[in-house]
Amino acid sequence: MTRILVGTCGWTDPALLRSGWYPPGHRDPEGRLRHYTTRFPVVEVDSPYYALPSPRTTTGWADRTPAGFRFDVKAFSLLTGHPTRPAALPADLRGHPRDEGLLTEVWTRYAEALAPLRDTGRLGTLLFQYPPSLAPGPGAEAFIRAARExxxxxxxxVEFRDPAWWRTERTAAFLTDLDATAVAVDTVQGLPTSLPPVTPVTTPRLSMIRFHGRSPYWGTGTKEERFRHTYTAAELEKWLPRIAHLADRTEETHVLFNNCCADAAASAAQTMSALLPHQRSTRSAAEAG
Structure with a gap:
């Protein structure tokens, strides 16, 4: 049976910590993650986008989570073509030319750091979120293909931030050829930067949806402005047929909430879990056990 896993994009956001979502006694790093796993079976980790993690850190994540828990891990910014400050690189790589050799070395260290999650079966997927500046074309495809190799x-x-990628059927075929999951997204509609809620299936292993909120500042405001949104049950219910479509065609479906401010993402994830019959039965069985 397909597993539909619902969670949030992170468990250490300062706004979430201040919201009171974590109960007393579970506010230290270990306690937060252990508490999170009692509520959700998957989480996205965005800290590796900003700096390479260490195997010691990811070993700790694996040790604090139950079997079957999934971590979806964002790729380091340099690997996806985002601007990357020299200080974000390991000290011995900061003077290295920004070339293929650097990308290969960064990937090697990134992969070594994530090996504990992969080896324990807790890695859901690597998430390569490409910037709006990466427009579709032969050069962009070559860049992505090199990362996949x-x-x-x-x-x-793969998540695209330039909506032009989804104005052509070529994109789904391209990702299928790469055996890469096409990430579906929910954002506000009607803006030049709005991303369409397309849900192509490009690999039988995994499908993924990231709910970014429906802020009118999407693509233009501060990070807090871009992702501030409180989802209603009615908004989430409209996604149920699309989620069912994905779940019928893949082994796992990950539904992740990235709408920030206080506990908005956790609340939305809890609402979505209640709306999904499979999630309700899975959660009840886990609680009974």
């Missing part, structure tokens, strides 16, 4: 044998998901 480096990550051969790893689960690989």
């Amino acid at each position: 480096r990550a051969r044998g790893w689960p690989f998901a």
